[in-house]
Every structure is written in structure tokens, then in C-alpha cells.
Amino acid sequence: MYTHFKEINDLIEQSSKIILTTHIVPDGDAIGSVIAFADYLKLKGKSPVIINHSETPFNLKFLDKKNSIRVFRDNENENRKLISEAEIIFLLDTNEYSRTKSMEEFIRNSSAKKVCIDHHLGLRPEEFTFTVTNTIYPATCQILYEFIKDDDEKFLTREVASALYVGIMTDTGSFRHTRTTSDVFMVCAELINCGADPVQLYDEVYATSTIENLKLSARFIESLEFHFGNKAVIGCVTQKDFNELGLDIQHVEGFTAIMMNILDIKIGVLFVELKDNIKISFRSKGDLDMVKIAKEFGGGGHKNAAGANVKDISLSNLKDSVLKKLSKYLE
Numbered sequence: 197m198y199t200h201f202k203e204i205n206d207l208i209e210q211s212s213k214i215i216l217t218t219h220i221v222p223d224g225d226a227i228g229s230v231i232a233f234a235d236y237l238k239l240k241g242k243s244p245v246i247i248n249h250s251e252t253p254f255n256l257k258f259l260d261k262k263n264s265i266r267v268f269r270d271n272e273n274e275n276r277k278l279i280s281e282a283e284i285i286f287l288l289d290t291n292e293y294s295r296t297k298s299m300e301e302f303i304r305n306s307s308a309k310k311v312c313i314d315h316h317l318g319l320r321p322e323e324f325t326f327t328v329t330n331t332i333y334p335a336t337c338q339i340l341y342e343f344i345k346d347d348d349e350k351f352l353t354r355e356v357a358s359a360l361y362v363g364i365m366t367d368t369g370s371f372r373h374t375r376t377t378s379d380v381f382m383v384c385a386e387l388i389n390c391g392a393d394p395v396q397l398y399d400e401v402y403a404t405s406t407i408e409n410l411k412l413s414a415r416f417i418e419s420l421e422f423h424f425g426n427k428a429v430i431g432c433v434t435q436k437d438f439n440e441l442g443l444d445i446q447h448v449e450g451f452t453a454i455m456m457n458i459l460d461i462k463i464g465v466l467f468v469e470l471k472d473n474i475k476i477s478f479r480s481k482g483d484l485d486m487v488k489i490a491k492e493f494g495g496g497g498h499k500n501a502a503g504a505n506v507k508d509i510s511l512s513n514l515k516d517s518v519l520k521k522l523s524k525y526l527e
């Protein structure tokens with residue numbers, strides 16, 4: 197599984213133009229990954245550039261101390277040039293070029309070597325020069341920890357360790373999702389030994405609620421519908437909610453957890469209405485496989501956490517269609 201560590205390291209040694217990127221609407225693992233890996237490369241004397249499609253969510257900006265993450269559209273000409281002239285492009289925390297949205301075609305067209313480091317299902321290795329993937333791990337940051345440690349422990353500085361810790365903390369839902377193994381705690385214990393502060397990092401990421409956030413939560417809770425003898429719960433956040441409260445999709449973080457915390461709930465589905473599509477998040481407990489249903493709507497993911505983006509359908513029609521499919525799963 198890790199046969200490419202050496203090849204990737206050799207590639208890094210030989211290259212000076214290195215780009216890192218991650219998926220649209222980046223979460224803690226996405227931002228933790230690009231920051232930790234960029235810091236690591238800098239410690240190795242490289243000058244990596246991070247370019248993302250999306251802006252960094254406000255509660256993760258503390259990780260980007262030098263405000264070094266570029267948003268592709270902010271300076272499209274220069275960023276296109278950087279991508280086309282790159283020698284290596286690292287795709288972190290996603291294995292699909294399409295998840296880089298506006299950057300996709302420029303990355304595909306670049307003659308750079310493409311390296312994917314990720315923990316999602318559905319990898320097509322032929323699309324990359326090298327891949328390091330492990331779908332058993334809850335976070336890409338856990339893979340990066342191994343990669344960096346395998347190179348030299350001295351690269352696990354406080355900054356690198358903190359970014360990796362945030363990735364693991366957020367992608368495990370603060371150490372309570374499946375795949376939170378004893379290994380995960382061992383890795384985190386080491387990251388804490390390297391200077392990551394679990395109390396401070398938790399507060400930075402999660403203790404950031406505002407009155408508007410709370411109002412959005414209230415509307416979301418008001419929207420909850422229960423189906424199939426209260427085994428499934430469905431929640432919605434609409435464009436109207438976002439517009440009236442001046443918020444966006446980054447503020448729905450944690451809403452699926454609210455649904456899955458309800459006693460006896462087996463499946464939770466969150467619909468988030470965006471400007472030109474509807475994002476569906478599927479969550480489940482135990483053996484109920486959400487990848488299958490997500491695929492029916494053109495998406496993918498993990499067994500207990502999957503998602504899809506659907507276009508050209510109203511929220512109520514989409515809800516009906518999802519409910520019909522769900523009835524099969526809960527029979």
C-alpha cells in the first residue's frame with residue numbers, strides 16, 4: 197500500500213515547482229493536509245504553492261498562519277501558469293480531479309507528475325503518476341503522518357503536527373466515527389508529543405459559533421422530518437436560510453452529527469440547497485451502506501458517510517426521490 201513513498205520522495209527531491217491542492221468546500225482534513233504537507237516540503241527546502249478552488253473556511257484559517265493558500269479564481273492567469281509549469285501536483289484528500297472544480301482542466305492538462313494522497317474509495321490509479329491511499333484510515337492526515345515520519349521524524353514540528361491533528365480530529369468527528377481505531381489514538385498521542393495542543397485546536401475549530409450560526413441550527417432543527425418508524429431523519433438548509441442569515445455551506449458543519457445523535461436513528465440525510473445544485477449528505481450507522489444510494493444520485497463516499505450533488509431538480513422532488521430509495525434500504 198505504501199510502495200510509492202520512496203518514489204514520491206525522489207520526485208520531490210528532483211523538483212522545484214510543486215503545487216498542492218484539495219477538494220471543493222475543504223474540511224479540516226483537506227486544509228490540515230495541504231498545510232501540513234506544504235510545511236513539510238518547506239522544511240525540506242522546497243517552495244510549494246497551495247492553490248484551492250474554494251476559500252479556506254473561517255474556522256480553519258488559523259492553520260494558514262501566513263495566509264499562503266491561493267484561491268484559484270483570485271488570480272486566475274497567474275495560477276493557471278503555476279499549474280501548467282508545475283513539475284508535481286499533489287492532490288490531497290480527494291482522488292477525483294473533478295473535485296478541484298475550476299482547476300480541473302488545468303490540472304489535467306498540466307504536464308506535471310500527478311500524485312494522489314487520499315483515503316476515499318473509488319481511486320483510479322491510472323489517472324496519477326503515484327498514489328498513496330488507504331481507505332481504512334479516517335483521515336488523509338493519518339497517511340501524511342506516516343509519510344512524513346517515514347522520511348524523518350524531525351519534520352514533525354509543532355506546526356506540522358497541529359495541522360495533522362486537526363485533520364484527524366475533524367474527519368473522525370472528534371474521535372467518534374467508525375475507523376477511530378487504537379492506531380488513530382497512537383498517532384494523535386505522538387502528534388501531541390510533537391506539540392499539537394488538543395484543547396487549543398478543538399477550541400479554534402469548534403468554539404466559533406455566532407448568533408447567526410445558532411439561528412441556522414434552529415431553522416435546520418425545525419426542518420427535521422422523521423420517516424420509517426423514526427429510523428430515518430431528513431433535514432434541509434435552503435438558499436433562503438443562507439441569504440437571510442448571511443451564511444453559507446461552511447456553516448452546516450456538524451448538522452449531520454445532530455441528526456445521527458438522535459436515539460435509534462439509523463440513517464440521516466441532509467439536503468443543502470446551493471446556488472446551482474443541491475448537496476445531499478447521507479449518514480448511517482452499522483452496516484447500512486450509503487455509497488450505494490449516493491451512487492444512484494451520481495455521488496460516492498464511504499459506507500457510513502456519503503454524498504452527492506444533484507442539479508436541475510427541486511428540493512421537494514429530490515426529497516421524494518431519496519425517500520423512495522431509502523424505503524428499500526430500511527425494509
Ligand SMILES: [Mn+2]
Nearest residue numbers: 225289336367
Ligand atoms: Mn478526509
